[in-house]
Every structure is written in C-alpha cells, then in structure tokens.
Amino acid sequence: xxxxxxxxxxxPVFEEAPVELRCNYSSSVSVYLFWYVQYPNQGLxxxxxxxxxxxxxxxxxxxxxxxxxxxTSFHLRKxxxxxxxxxxxxxxVSDQGYQKVTFGTGTKLQVIP
Amino acid sequence: xxxxxxxxxxxxxxxxxxxxxxxxxxSGHTALYWYRQSLGQGPEFLxxxxxxxxxxxxxxxxxxxxxxxxxxxxxxxxxxxxxxGDSAVYLCASSxxxxxxxxxxxxxxxxxxx
Numbered sequence: 001x002x003x004x005x006x007x008x009x010x011x012p013v014f015e016e017a018p019v020e021l022r023c024n025y026s027s028s029v030s031v032y033l034f035w036y037v038q039y040p041n042q043g044l045x046x047x048x049x050x051x052x053x054x055x056x057x058x059x060x061x062x063x064x065x066x067x068x069x070x071x072t073s074f075h076l077r078k079x080x081x082x083x084x085x086x087x088x089x090x091x092x093v094s095d096q097g098y099q100k101v102t103f104g105t106g107t108k109l110q111v112i113p
Numbered sequence: 114x115x116x117x118x119x120x121x122x123x124x125x126x127x128x129x130x131x132x133x134x135x136x137x138x139x140s141g142h143t144a145l146y147w148y149r150q151s152l153g154q155g156p157e158f159l160x161x162x163x164x165x166x167x168x169x170x171x172x173x174x175x176x177x178x179x180x181x182x183x184x185x186x187x188x189x190x191x192x193x194x195x196x197x198g199d200s201a202v203y204l205c206a207s208s209x210x211x212x213x214x215x216x217x218x219x220x221x222x223x224x225x226x227x
Contacts (some may be wrong), residue, residue: 004155043117044156044204044218051213090155097212099144100169103155 002027002093004104012110013081021076021107023065023091033074034092034101035065044090050074051097061085086111115139117219119205125225126195134190134222138207145188146216147180148204156204162188163210195226 005024013019025031035047048059055067065076074091091104118137126132138145143164148156158172165185173179177195182188192199202223206216 043220044206046215049215092155098208098214098216099146099161099212100158100172101156101216102158103148105153105155 002031002095002102004091004093004102006091006104006107008107009105010108010110012112014112015083016080018079019077019081019085019109021089021091021109023074023076023104025072025074025091025093027093027095029095032094032097033065033067034094035059035063035074035076036090036092036103037087038090038106039087047076047089081109081111083111083113085109117205117207117217119203119219119222121222122220123223123225125227127227128195128197130195130226132192132195132224134192134203134224136188136190136205136207136219138186138188138205139217141209142207142217143185143210144208144214144216145182146206146208147188147190148206149201150204150221151201159190192224195224197226200224200226 003026033050036044037047048057050067058064063078088106088108090106092101094101120135145162147159150156160170160180161168162182177193179191202221204221206218208214208216
C-alpha cells in the first residue's frame with residue numbers, strides 16, 4: 001500500500017520569499033512521485049514529476065523538488081514566490097507510473113503581497 | 114485545443130436518486146481515469162480504463178458505483194441510490210496509452226446529495 005502525507009494544510013508566505021511545501025510518502029515498491037497544482041477555479045495540472053534518473057526535478061515556473069529515498073520525502077521548493085503561485089498543491093505517489101495515483105490532502109499556498 | 118470536458122459541472126440530487134456523470138477525454142487518448150475529491154481531501158482513485166475495458170476498478174467504493182466506456186472514448190460514471198456521503202467533486206483524466214504518459218484532468222463535476 002502507498003500513502004502520502006502533507007503535514008501543512010496551509011502555508012502563508014510573503015511575495016518574493018522562499019517556500020517549501022513538505023511531502024512524505026510510503027510505498028512498498030518502486031516509486032513515482034508527482035506534484036500537482038490547482039489554481040483557483042481551474043483543474044488539476046501536473047507541476048513536476050520524478051519517474052527515474054536525476055533526483056532533482058524542476059518545473060518551468062521555477063519550482064523544484066528532490067526525491068530523497070532515505071527520508072522518503074519529495075518536498076517542493078521555490079526560492080522566490082509570486083502572487084500567481086497562490087494555489088493548492090498536491091503531492092502524489094504511484095508504483096505504476098500514472099496509473100492508480102495516490103494523492104495527499106493538499107497544501108494551500110497563500111502568497112501575501 | 115480541446116481538453117478533457119465533464120458534464121454537468123454541477124449536479125444537485127436527492128438522497129436515493131440515480132445520477133450519471135459524463136467525461137469526454139482528449140481525442141485519441143486511450144486511457145481514462147475517474148477520481149473523487151471530497152472536501153478537504155486529495156483526489157481518490159476510483160477506476161481506470163484502457164480502451165473500452167476497466168483495467169483497474171479497485172477504487173470503486175461499493176457496488177452502487179459503476180462506470181462504462183462502451184466505445185473507448187466517452188465515459189459515464191453511474192451512481193445508484195445516492196447517499197449524502199457521495200457528495201464530492203468527481204474528476205476525470207485521460208492520457209495516451211501506457212503508464213508513463215501524463216494524465217490531463219478535466220474541471221470536475223461537483224455532486225451534491227441532499
């Protein structure tokens with residue numbers, strides 16, 4: 001069985017400040033990890049993914065996440081947030097690629113001007 | 114280009130009624146997924162289709178829930194004898210064939226059971 005824990009339900013941060021959204025997972029087999037974002041009144045979008053290879057993965061809008069197998073973590077970071085980053089972020093895990101993905105409960109990132 | 118569409122966007126029904134939720138995937142996508150997102154929770158996997166057949170329906174909570182995809186394109190999620198606990202946003206996603214192709218999500222159908 002696989003599970004995802006996002007301990008922070010809400011994270012307020014000032015604009016241009018750094019942010020880290022925490023994600024820990026459990027999985028008994030090989031793992032694939034994802035971060036999805038849901039902007040207000042929009043559908044879920046894939047932000048970044050770890051399927052294999054480099055443990056540090058990046059998105060096109062400046063977010064990055066590092067797969068840490070020993071700590072079973074996949075924290076999401078951005079060095080300087082923008083107002084437009086205000087959204088809900090979901091960490092997710094799978095042992096079958098995109099099939100049967102297990103999502104965390106989400107973290108609402110509120111960027112304060 | 115057209116993304117995944119879901120209809121209706123909102124559905125209000127009474128306890129005990131039957132509902133159907135529709136998903137139109139991206140053209141050419143052979144894989145289709147249904148998820149349920151309850152308030153304050155992340156999406157929860159329900160069922161996955163590859164073509165016309167359900168490849169994995171282990172997430173369906175009970176036999177009141179059923180989904181079909183008769184022609185390998187549009188899918189319908191059917192809920193019989195709805196209960197208040199069925200209230201949630203039902204999400205559909207589609208992808209190209211294969212487990213490593215990105216899923217694209219629709220906007221969801223918000224179901225409210227009174």
